[in-house]
Amino acid sequence: MKGNKPYLVVILIQAIYAAMFLLSKAAFDHGMNNFIFVFYRQAIATVFLIPFAFFFEWKTAPHLSFLTFCKIFFISFFGITSSLDIYGIALIYTSATLAAATTNCLPVITFFLALLLRIEVLKIKTAPGMAKLVGVVACLAGAATLAFYKGPHFELLSHHHLLGYHKTQQHQGGVPSESWVKGCFLMLLSNIFWGLWLVLQAFVIKDYPSKLLLTTLQCSLSSIQSLAIALAVERDFEQWKLGWNVRLLAVVYCGIMVTGVTYYLQTWVIEKKGPVFLAMSTPLALIMTIFSSAILLGEIISLGSLLGGIFLVLGLYFVLWGKSREQLPKASLDLELPSG
Numbered sequence: 001m002k003g004n005k006p007y008l009v010v011i012l013i014q015a016i017y018a019a020m021f022l023l024s025k026a027a028f029d030h031g032m033n034n035f036i037f038v039f040y041r042q043a044i045a046t047v048f049l050i051p052f053a054f055f056f057e058w059k060t061a062p063h064l065s066f067l068t069f070c071k072i073f074f075i076s077f078f079g080i081t082s083s084l085d086i087y088g089i090a091l092i093y094t095s096a097t098l099a100a101a102t103t104n105c106l107p108v109i110t111f112f113l114a115l116l117l118r119i120e121v122l123k124i125k126t127a128p129g130m131a132k133l134v135g136v137v138a139c140l141a142g143a144a145t146l147a148f149y150k151g152p153h154f155e156l157l158s159h160h161h162l163l164g165y166h167k168t169q170q171h172q173g174g175v176p177s178e179s180w181v182k183g184c185f186l187m188l189l190s191n192i193f194w195g196l197w198l199v200l201q202a203f204v205i206k207d208y209p210s211k212l213l214l215t216t217l218q219c220s221l222s223s224i225q226s227l228a229i230a231l232a233v234e235r236d237f238e239q240w241k242l243g244w245n246v247r248l249l250a251v252v253y254c255g256i257m258v259t260g261v262t263y264y265l266q267t268w269v270i271e272k273k274g275p276v277f278l279a280m281s282t283p284l285a286l287i288m289t290i291f292s293s294a295i296l297l298g299e300i301i302s303l304g305s306l307l308g309g310i311f312l313v314l315g316l317y318f319v320l321w322g323k324s325r326e327q328l329p330k331a332s333l334d335l336e337l338p339s340g
Contacts, residue, residue, distance in 0.1 A: 006273045010281035013265050017103070018288035020258050021096040022296060024088070027250035033239050034088025035230040037251060038081070040242070042223040044255025046216065049263075053216040061210045068207045072214070075204060076221040079197020084222075085229060087190040093183025095299050098146060100289035101309040102187045104316045107279050108139040109195035111319050117199060128322035135318030142311030147184035151303030215263060279320055283313045 028034055091099055111132060114120040123129035208214050234240075242248040269278045286309050293299040 006269055006277065009265055009269055010278060011284060013262055013269070013278075014281055014284035015288060016257050016262050017285040018100060018292060020254055021091075021099045021285070021289050022292055023246065023250040023253055025091055025096040025099070025293070026296075027247045028088065028092050030246055032247045032250070033230070033234045034092060035085055035226065035233050036240055037088060037247075038084045039223060039226040039230045040251040041084070041254040041259070042080070042219050042226055044252060045259035046219040046223050048256050048260045049212070049216040049219060053212045057210045057213045061213050062208060064208060068204070071200075071204050072208070072217055073221050075197050075200045076218040077225050078193050079200070080218060080222040081225040081229070083190050083193040083197065085226065086186050086193065090183045090186035090190055093179045094187060095305075096293040097286070097290050097299060097301060097305055097309075098184065098187060100286040101146060101305065101312055102143070102184075102191055104282050104286060104309070104312040105139045105143065105188075106191050106195055106198075107282075108135055108312075108315050108319050109191050110198050111323075112136055113192070113195050113199050119199065119202070128325040131318045131322035131325070135315040135320075135322065138311050138315030138318060142308045142315060143184070143188055144308075145304055145311055146308030147181050149304035149307070151307070153300045153302050211267075219259065279316070282316060283309075286313070 024037070027037060087099070111120055115122055122132060124133060205211070205214065242251065266278060290301060290306075290309075294301055
């Protein structure tokens with residue numbers, strides 16, 4: 001049983017993420033302002049993380065210089081605040097299934113950004129390099145399929161949803177609506193900002209290696225940033241009220257379970273089995289979301305969504321395979337592809 005723990009934990013992690021996609025979509029469909037949602041989520045995450053950060057890392061924390069603080073403020077704004085705000089808008093236009101599907105392209109996007117910043121190297125004449133290139137192309141094909149192709153629809157339990165409502169889909173026809181295409185590109189943009197955050201954080205963590213304090217500081221800065229944006233966009237006080245409904249459940253869940261609990265669980269899995277093992281489990285969230293969103297939200301699953309998701313998962317695995325091969329000893333790395 002002990003050897004199976006990492007497998008059980010990654011299933012739990014992806015289940016938490018699948019529930020995040022569903023609850024966020026349900027909150028937005030019930031009229032919650034996505035900018036207010038991001039503020040509440042980050043504020044709750046900050047309150048949850050502060051005691052743990054102070055207890056575990058306060059005594060060993062390095063000095064925080066003004067320059068390092070500015071870097072943290074910058075990556076918090078682009079990687080967390082902007083990414084989550086854009087993600088919220090995209091989710092309103094699209095579906096929980098699409099949100100789960102595009103998560104699979106995050107490792108590919110991160111690799112591509114690292115390549116542009118010359119952190120990664122792409123050797124096309126090697127098998128790992130070719131695999132990573134195929135992964136990037138498959139990711140682009142998946143994103144294009146999600147945005148521009150719908151195909152036949154598959155509808156499960158469309159008249160009996162456990163959350164008690166039915167939202168008319170914006171993309172019922174064979175041709176994707178303008179809102180759906182816009183939502184797909186916004187979802188991709190959100191993942192680009194998130195990938196940029198992952199790449200830039202590697203530089204910041206060298207200056208400030210206290211991971212838990214760094215996460216807490218980013219959440220607190222993101223709370224302030226998202227509050228300023230939410231106040232500028234929404235002045236109606238009624239929109240800020242949560243009540244005992246799906247809005248409150250969504251922000252509390254995302255703040256504590258997603259930001260708090262999964263942070264620890266992901267760190268534990270990476271320590272036990274490595275980052276590639278964790279990334280390989282990402283498609284589980286898509287599978288869980290597809291069936292859950294159809295049953296709970298009454299979402300109509302299209303053939304285009306399924307095909308696009310498959311392309312994204314293939315792209316993920318090609319890039320991960322290439323990365324894992326490059327981490328092998330150099331003697332087993334030099335698998336040159338036949339020339340011309």
